[in-house]
Amino acid sequence: MAAATSAQPFRLGLTGGIGSGKSTVGMRLAQRGAALIDADAISRSLTAAGGAALPVIAQVFGNDLIAGDGALNRPRMRELVFANTQTRQQLESILHPLIAEQTRQQYAAAVATGCKLVVHDIPLLVESGRWRQDLDGVLVVDCRESTQVERVMARNGLSVDAVRSIMHAQASRAQRLAAADWVLYNDEGVTIEALDAFTDQIAAWFGL
Ligand code: ADP
Numbered sequence: 001m002a003a004a005t006s007a008q009p010f011r012l013g014l015t016g017g018i019g020s021g022k023s024t025v026g027m028r029l030a031q032r033g034a035a036l037i038d039a040d041a042i043s044r045s046l047t048a049a050g051g052a053a054l055p056v057i058a059q060v061f062g063n064d065l066i067a068g069d070g071a072l073n074r075p076r077m078r079e080l081v082f083a084n085t086q087t088r089q090q091l092e093s094i095l096h097p098l099i100a101e102q103t104r105q106q107y108a109a110a111v112a113t114g115c116k117l118v119v120h121d122i123p124l125l126v127e128s129g130r131w132r133q134d135l136d137g138v139l140v141v142d143c144r145e146s147t148q149v150e151r152v153m154a155r156n157g158l159s160v161d162a163v164r165s166i167m168h169a170q171a172s173r174a175q176r177l178a179a180a181d182w183v184l185y186n187d188e189g190v191t192i193e194a195l196d197a198f199t200d201q202i203a204a205w206f207g208l
Contacts, residue, residue, distance in 0.1 A: 015125035016141035019148035021186040032203035035110035047072035140180035143187040
């Protein structure tokens with residue numbers, strides 16, 4: 001792992017399976033002064049109405065991929081991507097360079113403020129190997145799969161099967177743990193307050 005120089009922030013990759021508590025940790029680190037760069041939020045903004053990815057998506061996949069409100073027709077795109085690996089790769093080849101560019105801009109803005117810690121919230125960090133080279137370390141928020149299911153059912157009102165199918169499309173718990181430099185265990189016995197306290201310790205560790 002490369003050590004950050006004094007002039008550059010530490011680039012921390014933050015990941016975890018759905019429902020692990022990753023967003024809670026990311027938001028807490030941001031409250032403590034970290035710059036949070038959220039890969040999902042960038043991806044959503046690129047495909048929202050007026051988003052930079054939409055003209056290319058319309059050109060490649062057709063105008064019926066654009067919904068009435070001008071945003072990406074997500075259900076239709078999901079159908080196409082699930083049905084065909086090549087389509088998924090085509091969509092990724094449009095989105096990834098745009099996400100990378102937005103990430104670079106947000107990172108440069110964080111450096112300009114003299115920020116000590118940049119947290120890259122990347123849900124699919126483990127699944128998508130392209131991120132690792134741009135990070136100084138990876139923090140995985142971890143919990144048991146049964147806890148993921150309980151939390152996501154409660155948070156999103158989804159069925160067990162729906163949550164399990166999302167989890168099935170993500171890396172396994174073991175794969176994520178294997179990619180971790182640090183693991184924050186967030187399961188039974190860890191209250192939200194305790195999670196916040198652990199996260200504050202991590203922030204302090206990075207000088208925040
Ligand atoms: P992720 O971003 O990994 O999907 P979130 O941070 O959104 O996960 O957490 C999922 C849900 O579980 C949220 O409703 C959150 O408040 C709750 N949660 C996370 N950690 C804990 C905890 N230690 N105790 C109780 N609820 C938790």
